[in-house]
Structures are given as structure tokens and as C-alpha cells.
Amino acid sequence: MTLTIFTLCLWFLGNYPVSAQNSVQLPKEEVIVQVVNPVSLTEEYLWMNVTVTTDGQPSPSKVIYMELLDRNGISVVKDLAELVKGEVNSYLMLPSDLPSDHYLLRVYTRISPYTSGEKGVFQSLVSIINPKVPPIITLSLTLGEGSTAMSLEAKYMNTKDSLLEVAIPMANATDISVVINKTTPFDNVKTALNHTQMYPVETDPNPTLVPELFGHIIKGKLLDNVIDTTEVFFLTLHGSQSHMFIDKPNEKGELYFETGNFSYYDYAIIQTAQTGQQVNFILTSPFWDKVPDENFQLPVLNLSQNDEEFIKEKILARASHQYYVGPLEIPKAPLPFQYITDYSYALSDYNRFVDMATTIREYVPMVVVRSQNRKTIFKNFNIPYNLVFKESPLLVIDGMPVFDSEAFANFNPKGIESMDIINRYFYINDQQFTGMVNLTSFKNDFGGFDLPKNALFITYNGIQKPFQYHSSLEYGNNNHFPDFRTTLTWQTNKETDENGNLNFSFKPSRLKGKYLLRIQYRDGLNNNLKTSQYSIDMK
Numbered sequence: 363m364t365l366t367i368f369t370l371c372l373w374f375l376g377n378y379p380v381s382a383q384n385s386v387q388l389p390k391e392e393v394i395v396q397v398v399n400p401v402s403l404t405e406e407y408l409w410m411n412v413t414v415t416t417d418g419q420p421s422p423s424k425v426i427y428m429e430l431l432d433r434n435g436i437s438v439v440k441d442l443a444e445l446v447k448g449e450v451n452s453y454l455m456l457p458s459d460l461p462s463d464h465y466l467l468r469v470y471t472r473i474s475p476y477t478s479g480e481k482g483v484f485q486s487l488v489s490i491i492n493p494k495v496p497p498i499i500t501l502s503l504t505l506g507e508g509s510t511a512m513s514l515e516a517k518y519m520n521t522k523d524s525l526l527e528v529a530i531p532m533a534n535a536t537d538i539s540v541v542i543n544k545t546t547p548f549d550n551v552k553t554a555l556n557h558t559q560m561y562p563v564e565t566d567p568n569p570t571l572v573p574e575l576f577g578h579i580i581k582g583k584l585l586d587n588v589i590d591t592t593e594v595f596f597l598t599l600h601g602s603q604s605h606m607f608i609d610k611p612n613e614k615g616e617l618y619f620e621t622g623n624f625s626y627y628d629y630a631i632i633q634t635a636q637t638g639q640q641v642n643f644i645l646t647s648p649f650w651d652k653v654p655d656e657n658f659q660l661p662v663l664n665l666s667q668n669d670e671e672f673i674k675e676k677i678l679a680r681a682s683h684q685y686y687v688g689p690l691e692i693p694k695a696p697l698p699f700q701y702i703t704d705y706s707y708a709l710s711d712y713n714r715f716v717d718m719a720t721t722i723r724e725y726v727p728m729v730v731v732r733s734q735n736r737k738t739i740f741k742n743f744n745i746p747y748n749l750v751f752k753e754s755p756l757l758v759i760d761g762m763p764v765f766d767s768e769a770f771a772n773f774n775p776k777g778i779e780s781m782d783i784i785n786r787y788f789y790i791n792d793q794q795f796t797g798m799v800n801l802t803s804f805k806n807d808f809g810g811f812d813l814p815k816n817a818l819f820i821t822y823n824g825i826q827k828p829f830q831y832h833s834s835l836e837y838g839n840n841n842h843f844p845d846f847r848t849t850l851t852w853q854t855n856k857e858t859d860e861n862g863n864l865n866f867s868f869k870p871s872r873l874k875g876k877y878l879l880r881i882q883y884r885d886g887l888n889n890n891l892k893t894s895q896y897s898i899d900m901k
Contacts, residue, residue, distance in 0.1 A: 388571055389416045391423065391474040394891060395484040396539045396882045397467065398831070398852045401546040403680050404492040407689060408454040409831050411539055411854050412443070412469055412484075418889065420448025423471040425574045425825065427649055428454055430488065431466040433660045435653030438465070442578060442648075442825045444625060445471075451831055451854065453689070456490055462497040464489050464551070464660045468650070472579070473571045475650045480557035483650070487555075489548040489663060493677055497663045510550075511878055511895035519898075525867045530896075533862035534886035540856060540866055542898070544679075544848040545876040547669050553661050560654040570616065577622040578648070578825055580607075582632065584615035585642045594793060595634055595643070596763050599824065601627035603697055604761030604806060608790050624697060625825040633817040637765045641818045675873055678846035682871070686847055689829035701798065703782040704728070704745060709775060719771035721781075722799070728785050729755070729799060731771070738771035742797030745785040755784070755797035759808050766814065775801065777809030847871040874900050 391414050398409035410428070414421040429440035438460060443452035454467075467488045474482030491497065520527045532538070572579055580597065589611055597619045598606045603626070607619040632643050665673070705728060715721045719738050723731045730741040730750055742755040757764040759778075764770045784798040803809035813819060831852055851868035858864050864881070879896040 388473050388477045388573060389421070390478045390482070391416050391421050391471055392478065392481040393426075393469055393471065393474055393484045395467075395469050395486065396541065396854075396880075397486055397488065398541050399543060399849055400486065401489045401543075401548050401676075402456060402491070403676050404456045404460050404490060404494075405458050406456050406680055406683070407829075408456055408467075408488065409852065410452055410454075410467075410469070412445070412450050412452055413537075414445060414448045414471060414474070416448075421445070421471065422575050423448075423473070423573060424576060425578050426450060426452065426469060426471060428452060428467070428469050429649060430454060430490075431468065431653070432461075433463065437649065440649055441823075444577075444825050444828065452826065453829065453831075458492075458494075460490055460492055461495050462490065462492045463663045464548075464553075466555075466654065466660060470650060472574045472648065475652065476569060476571055483557065485555045485557070485560075487551065487553050487660070489546070489551070491663075491673065491676065493673065496673075497665050500664055500666050511897040514879060514896040514898050522867075525869050527865070527867045529863045529865050530881070531862055532858050532864040532881070532883065532894075535858055535864065535883040536886050538856035538858070538864055538881060538883040540851065540853045540864075541880045542850040542852075542868060542877050543880075544675065544873060545878050545897075547665065547672060548663075549878060551661055560658045561652050562655055572618055576620060577625065580619040580621060580630070580822070581646045581648065582617040582619070583644055583646055584611050584617070585644065586615065589613060589615045593634060593636075595632060595641075598631045598762045599624065599627040599822070600629055600631065600761065600806070601824065602806065603627075605697070605700060606758065606761045606763065606790070608793055621824070626694075626827055627824040628821070630820045630822040631762055631813070631817050632820065633763070633765070633814055635765050637814065637816055640816050643818055645820050645822055675846070675848060679848035679873070682844065682846040683849070686845060689831065692828040692830050694828065699782060699800070699802075701782075701784060701788060701800075703800075704785045705783040707781040707783075709778055709781060714776060716774050717771060718773045718775055718801075721775055726781070726783060728783060729797075737768050739767050740771075740799060742783070742799070743785050744787075744797070751796040753796040755799050756795045758798060758800040759811050760801070760803050760806055762808065762817075764811070764814065769812070769814075773809075773811050775809060777803050777805070777807070779804045845869075845871045846873055848873060850877065870900050876900075 394413040396411045402408055412426050414423055424445050426443050426445050429437045432438050439454050441454055443450050465488045467486045469484040470482055518528055518530050591611055591613060594608055594610055595617055596606060596608050598604060605624040609617040609619055611617050632641050634641060707725060712725055719731050722729050728743045732739050732741060739754055741750050744751050754767060757770045778801045780802045782800040788795055850871060853866055856864060856866060877898045877900055879898055881894045883892055885892055
């Protein structure tokens with residue numbers, strides 16, 4: 363493993379007890395989720411509030427895993443989100459081709475399914491309706507048990523201007539979340555989610571568990587019969603930005619790349635300095651590979667002819683939500699170049715040559731261009747010692763190392779925006795490099811440089827881009843689009859006032875009828891997680 367992973371293990375050794383076998387006892391985590399819209403249409407966001415705790419405190423884990431499993435146990439939608447102090451408002455984007463059905467939502471961290479059992483894996487039934495692929499329609503049927511929600515008394519509600527203000531006595535309640543949705547035919551559909559019965563056999567009782575304390579950890583595995591534990595592998599991640607990571611395999615051929623706060627990327631490139639050898643390598647899925655036992659069955663999603671109005675309202679709401687509760691992107695500052703450079707060049711400030719060798723020879727005095735064995739090589743000056751390095755520098759384009767110096771020398775830099783030079787020793791983990799020549803393209807597309815033939819290109823999505831659930835109505839934006847919302851409000855991290863009342867307000871939509879108010883909270887007396895449900899009649 364890398365030096366970073368070793369540091370992680372030291373951190374746990376210093377904070378958690380060690381068993382007689384000298385194995386680290388990882389913390390037990392509790393994963394708590396409130397699903398905002400458990401009955402949704404395709405092409406909508408499935409919003410959720412996720413909280414992960416360890417001994418009642420925010421968990422140090424930095425990544426949460428979310429997935430939807432179909433009735434065959436196949437993960438059909440999956441994503442990762444960043445935990446900040448053990449909490450995040452995250453989402454799953456429901457694709458347009460998802461069939462109408464009930465699905466199993468699972469949420470967990472990298473280690474919680476193995477260390478924490480039932481509390482480490484949140485599970486819930488989610489109903490997805492695809493208007494283009496409708497569910498089974500029957501003449502009449504009873505979908506579930508009757509509602510157990512209490513009717514919210516009028517004395518707890520007050521109309522002020524266009525808002526409905528609510529004050530509910532909830533003494534001793536903390537960590538309160540509030541959701542109001544229009545009632546659906548699936549609100550009372552029940553299915554037993556017994557963790558022990560669903561996952562009766564542990565396939566790998568001793569997996570290698572690496573907690574994600576600083577960011578997502580990408581795990582890879584060599585497929586070679588003989589493992590060289592000294593060989594260095596380079597993983598670069600690319601998207602709107604690029605970043606490079608390195609590691610050496612352990613005896614099992616496993617590699618762990620700690621990505622830290624580099625989060626948003628679309629694909630990975632893996633290679634070694636052995637330019638003539640194809641990389642025999644795979645990236646392993648970070649998601650929990652256990653599926654429910656075959657005896658576990660999700661209920662069949664059916665609708666009756668009487669539910670036609672419900673479907674029409676959901677379609678109207680999907681269009682309305684794009685205007686009123688569309689996700690608001692949370693801007694993230696771009697990460698700077700990951701190393702401290704000695705010289706930087708904006709190539710547009712200079713006359714451009716047709717190859718990198720001439721460009722460096724003419725403009726970069728601190729890099730020497732030489733010919734050796736009929737091949738162009740580069741040597742950086744070592745500024746602290748005022749001499750030229752004997753070894754070649756690390757050549758990089760948009761975060762991707764280039765080990766063929768001749769290809770780098772002949773490359774036309776017309777698509778390159780800038781060049782950074784490092785003229786000293788620098789380190790990535792425990793690996794020492796003798797300087798660097800780094801190129802950054804205009805479009806983060808390698809400036810037209812061909813992908814090395816021995817490199818492995820793999821689609822690999824990083825942590826989802828952060829969006830905030832944003833209601834324009836609650837912030838006073840008067841939009842002229844008709845308001846047909848079925849989700850009236852979602853508010854998290856609420857607290858009671860000095861009189862023990864939970865206070866919140868929301869704006870009703872044009873859709874009349876029954877709405878369900880769900881309040882999730884912790885009982886301050888015993889710290890148990892509870893949910894209260896109230897029925898509200900919007901006339």
C-alpha cells in the first residue's frame with residue numbers, strides 16, 4: 363500500500379483498540395437516511411439526507427455510497443457523495459430508461475457493511491414510475507395497509523401571506539428533518555427488510571478494509587501470475603481537471619490510490635514506466651458486493667385504473683419541480699496544480715514552434731534537450747545544487763505521465779496553454795523524481811497527444827458534483843410557471859424553540875388533497891431515532 367494508506371492505519375492504531383491478532387478494530391458506524399421522495403418518476407432526483415455517526419459523534423468517513431437494486435439484486439443506479447462532518451444532502455439521478463418497479467435503496471460507507479451490520483447499511487423501499495414504461499394496471503386492488511398518520515390539528519397551523527406556518531410541540535427532540543409530500547398509492551406498502559435474513563452468509567469474513575478518512579480510495583488489482591511489489595503504477599484521473607497518483611502492489615497484487623480532496627472525474631488512465639508492456643490491471647468496484655438472499659422478494663408494483671389522476675399529478679410535478687425545486691449547484695474552487703513549480707510559461711506569450719523539443723530548447727534554459735542513442739531526452743537543472751540531474755524528469759501532460767520522451771519531444775504543442783517546470787527533487791508518496799516538465803492543455807484533452815499504447819483507459823466516475831435542494835418559492839422568487847409541486851418542503855437540521863415547539867413554514871402548491879408530513883428526529887431522552895407522520899388536508 364502507499365505511504366498514505368500506512369498513515370491511515372497508524373491513525374486507527376492510535377485511536378482504536380487492537381485485538382490479540384494485532385488487527386485494527388475499525389469503528390462501528392450507524393448510517394441514518396431520510397429519503398425525501400420515495401415515490402418518484404424517472405428523470406427526477408431521488409433526494410436524501412444522509413448522516414453517519416460513530417459513538418454518537420460524526421463519523422470520520424468522508425464518502426457515502428448509494429445504490430438502487432432491482433428485484434434481481436442488480437445495482438441499476440449508483441453514486442458516491444462527500445460526507446462533511448458525517449452528513450450530506452445527496453441524490454441519485456433516476457435514468458429515463460429505468461423500468462417502473464419497486465427498488466431497494468442501500469446507503470453505506472466503505473467499511474460500515476462489514477463492521478456495523480444492520481446499522482451500517484441503510485435500506486428502504488423506493489418506488490419508481492416510468493410513464494413511458496408503465497407498471498401493471500389492474501381494475502382494482504389494495505396496495506397496502508391503511509395510513510397510520512395522525513391528522514395535523516388546525517391549532518398547529520397558521521396562514522401568513524402565502525405561507526403556511528406550522529408549530530408542533532416536540533420537547534426533547536433534536537436533529538430534526540421535515541418533509542411534506544403529496545400522498546401516493548405506495549405510502550403504506552410494506553416489505554420486511556431483515557438484515558440477517560437478507561444477508562445470511564458472509565462471503566469474505568476477512569476483507570481488506572481501508573477507511574476513507576481523506577477522500578475516495580480507488581482500489582486496483584494486478585492480474586499477473588507473478589507480482590512485482592517494487593513496480594510503480596501511475597493512476598491519473600481526468601474530468602474537468604486532472605490529477606496523478608502512484609502506488610506499488612502488495613503481495614496479493616492489490617493497489618490503493620488515495621485521491622484525497624480530488625473528487626470530480628470521469629475516467630482513469632493506468633500505466634507504468636515499462637512502455638513496451640501492456641498493463642494487466644483492473645479497477646475493482648468500491649460498492650458492497652453482497653446481494654439479498656434469493657428468498658427476499660420485493661413487492662410487485664401495481665396500479666389500478668383509479669390511480670390515473672395520481673400519475674398525471676406526478677408528471678405535472680416533475681415539470682414544476684424543474685422551476686421551483688431544481689437543484690442548485692454548489693460552486694467548488696478549482697484545485698491548483700498539485701506541486702510547487704519553479705518556472706511557469708504561458709505558451710501564448712511566445713512564438714509557437716511545431717514540436718516540444720524546439721519549444722523547450724528555445725524558451726526554457728533550465729531544461730536541457732539532448733540526443734542519446736538516436737532518441738531525444740530531457741534533463742532538468744537541479745537548482746539547489748547548481749548542476750544538471752543525471753536522470754530524466756517526469757514528463758506530464760494534463761496530469762498523465764509520458765514515458766516516451768521521443769513522442770513528447772515531437773509533440774506539437776498548439777493545444778497546450780501553459781508549461782510548468784520543477785528544478786529539484788520532489789516526491790509523490792515515497793517515490794523520488796528528478797524534476798518535472800508539466801503541460802496543461804486549453805481543453806484538458808492532452809492537447810491532441812496520443813494515449814500511450816501501453817496505458818489502460820477505464821471509465822470511472824468520482825464523487826458526485828454537489829447540488830443543493832433549493833426551493834425558489836421559499837426564497838421569495840415569484841415564478842409565473844404554474845405551481846404543481848408534490849414535494850412542498852424539505853428542511854434539515856431543525857431544532858425546537860425555547861418552548862419546545864418545532865417551527866417551520868412552507869408554501870402550498872395548486873395541487874389539492876392529502877399530504878403526508880414526515881418528521882424524523884432523535885429523542886433527547888434516550889437518543890433513539892424516531893419518525894412521526896401527520897396527514898395534512900390541503901383544500
